[in-house]
Amino acid sequence: MKKIATIAAVAALTASSLTMAQSFQEAFDMNRAMYGAGATFEWNGKSYNTNYIEEELASKPANQANAQALFDAAKAKLAEVREAGFAWRDNVKYLKQAKEALEAGEYQKSMDLAARSHLQSRIGLEQAETAKNEWILAVPPLN
Amino acid sequence: MKIIKTTLLAMSVAALSQTAMAAKTGATLATVDPEADRIALQEYMKNRFPDTPISEYVNGIYAVDAASRAQWEEIEEFPPYELDLEEGEALFNEQFANGKSLADCFDNGGEGIRQNYPMWNDERKTVVTLEMAINECRLQNGEKPYGWKKGPIAKVSAYMAYTSRGNEFAIDIPNDDAKAAYLDGKKFFYTKRGQLNLSCADCHLTGTNRLVRADLPSPALGHSTHFPVVRSKWGDIGTIHRRYEGCHRDSRSEFLKVQSETYRNLEYFQTYMSNGLVVNGPGSRK
Numbered sequence: 001m002k003k004i005a006t007i008a009a010v011a012a013l014t015a016s017s018l019t020m021a022q023s024f025q026e027a028f029d030m031n032r033a034m035y036g037a038g039a040t041f042e043w044n045g046k047s048y049n050t051n052y053i054e055e056e057l058a059s060k061p062a063n064q065a066n067a068q069a070l071f072d073a074a075k076a077k078l079a080e081v082r083e084a085g086f087a088w089r090d091n092v093k094y095l096k097q098a099k100e101a102l103e104a105g106e107y108q109k110s111m112d113l114a115a116r117s118h119l120q121s122r123i124g125l126e127q128a129e130t131a132k133n134e135w136i137l138a139v140p141p142l143n
Numbered sequence: 144m145k146i147i148k149t150t151l152l153a154m155s156v157a158a159l160s161q162t163a164m165a166a167k168t169g170a171t172l173a174t175v176d177p178e179a180d181r182i183a184l185q186e187y188m189k190n191r192f193p194d195t196p197i198s199e200y201v202n203g204i205y206a207v208d209a210a211s212r213a214q215w216e217e218i219e220e221f222p223p224y225e226l227d228l229e230e231g232e233a234l235f236n237e238q239f240a241n242g243k244s245l246a247d248c249f250d251n252g253g254e255g256i257r258q259n260y261p262m263w264n265d266e267r268k269t270v271v272t273l274e275m276a277i278n279e280c281r282l283q284n285g286e287k288p289y290g291w292k293k294g295p296i297a298k299v300s301a302y303m304a305y306t307s308r309g310n311e312f313a314i315d316i317p318n319d320d321a322k323a324a325y326l327d328g329k330k331f332f333y334t335k336r337g338q339l340n341l342s343c344a345d346c347h348l349t350g351t352n353r354l355v356r357a358d359l360p361s362p363a364l365g366h367s368t369h370f371p372v373v374r375s376k377w378g379d380i381g382t383i384h385r386r387y388e389g390c391h392r393d394s395r396s397e398f399l400k401v402q403s404e405t406y407r408n409l410e411y412f413q414t415y416m417s418n419g420l421v422v423n424g425p426g427s428r429k
Contacts, residue, residue: 085405087397088338120338127336135334138344139166140187142179 024048054115054122062108071098074114077121086124086131091117175326177316181416184348188364191351200365201423207352208359215427223373224301224425227380231302234295239284245299248280257307257422261314261411263321270324270407274300274382291401292385297371301380304371304424312368312422314415328412331405332363337396343409346390358429367414369426380425383410 022030024043031041032050039050051059057073060066074095081087098113166183168174185197192207199206205215235245235253246252250259260273271279274296278288289296316325332343346360353360370383377385384401387409391398399405 082397086336089392089395089397090338091397124336127340131334131336135330135342136166136170138333138342138348139169139180139329140183140348141166142183143186 052119054119057118058108058111058115060111062111064102064105064107067102067107067110067114070111070114070118071095071102074098074118074121077118077125081121081124081128084125084128086128088120088124091120091124094120169329172319172323172326175322175329177322177325177415180329181418184364184416187348188351188362192362197364198420200362201368201417201420203361203365203369203426203428204352204359206365207362211359211429218427223427224371224380227298227301227373227425228305230295231298231300231305234299235302239281239286241284243284245277245280248276248283253303254306255310257304257424258310258312259314261407261414263315263317263324263411265317265320268320269404270321270411272384272402272407272410273303274384275402275407277303291382292388293377293379293381297380297382297385300382301371301425304422307422308424310422311419312414312417314411314418316415324408325412325415327405328408328410331409332412337391337394339394341394343390361428363413363416365417365420367410368417368420368422369424369428371424372426372428374428376429 022043027041027043028048028050031039032052035041035050037051037055040047041050042048057066057070060070078087078091078095081091094113094117098110098117101107101110101113169176169180188195188200189197195206202212202215205212238244246254250256257273260276261270262276263269264271274291277296277299278291281288289299316322335342335345344363346355347363347366350360351362367383370386371380372386373380374386382401384406387406388398388401
């Protein structure tokens with residue numbers, strides 16, 4: 001009985017210890033979820049903020065050059081995620097709206113929309129990467 | 144020493160517990176085993192719904208939810224696809240300008256053959272669905288192809304399914320090229336995608352008969368046996384690829400074109416999973 005209890009305790013400790021070494025991404029995701037954008041957190045002795053890269057890009061001065069650069073980056077990212085087969089449904093719509101805003105001289109609006117499109121593509125690519133090894137885990141095993 | 148042994152044993156238990164519920168093989172062409180997949184899916188459903196015989200899965204959600212079934216049985220007293228069947232039969236028998244008809248393009252005059260589709264075409268190295276074969280027949284005989292999702296294509300397909308009712312699905316995977324197409328379809332079915340991060344399996348395997356808002360997703364087993372279907376939501380008859388497009392869109396993915404290679408491979412995988420079940424299309428669904 002004592003042995004079984006010891007096994008159970010060590011098994012529980014082992015399982016929990018697997019999750020204790022937090023990667024940067026895990027630390028970022030946790031702090032982002034808890035505090036939202038614009039917060040800071042410590043990881044491995046250094047300080048980082050909780051902004052997505054797209055929020056950093058969209059907060060640059062709203063001018064034609066920055067809006068065009070962000071639009072081009074979002075367009076390239078969309079092509080990449082489409083190639084992987086993981087594009088999201090509304091992504092094209094945001095990119096089209098970003099282009100319309102850019103042409104109308106509404107640079108901040110364009111940058112916000114392109115940033116949203118870029119974010120969707122980036123997460124879609126993360127899905128594609130995760131799926132490579134994990135899709136098989138959903139298949140029922142033959143007992 | 145005793146502590147080390149106990150610790151190692153416990154670590155093994157912890158590791159095993161995390162992998163026991165997942166398939167360990169079948170992700171590659173070298174290891175994929177369609178028959179093992181089919182039996183495993185049946186076992187999964189038997190465990191989830193022990194009171195439901197496997198043969199009942201041709202009825203979709205109505206196999207596992209009594210309340211939905213009662214409503215469906217009342218609808219089936221006057222099947223909403225009856226007129227579509229009549230029109231489908233007329234279209235099937237319609238003579239082309241060259242004097243031939245659809246019957247000339249299929250084995251057995253096109254009757255009682257639904258259970259063999261989708262079919263692997265080794266010359267073209269691709270999966271051919273029944274709807275694809277119908278439209279290719281029309282093109283080869285100088286006729287315009289039908290639209291892919293609803294209307295005449297679904298009606299003709301419904302008639303051909305009706306003439307096959309009771310025949311057991313017998314999808315063949317004759318070689319490694321075909322197996323690769325099957326694996327592609329299997330991978331698509333189990334892969335999470337879209338803004339909602341959902342796979343087909345999330346709704347139609349683990350999510351079967353569990354409320355998604357007001358809907359109860361149907362079981363994956365038997366999915367393709369009853370298509371084409373008249374869906375209450377559509378208000379008319381449609382093909383399985385029309386449904387694929389809708390599901391894909393609902394996961395907030397950029398959906399594919401109907402009859403794309405990916406959707407055809409998905410249908411190939413899904414219909415192989417239904418091997419041994421009978422054709423009971425066309426059907427009516429919520």
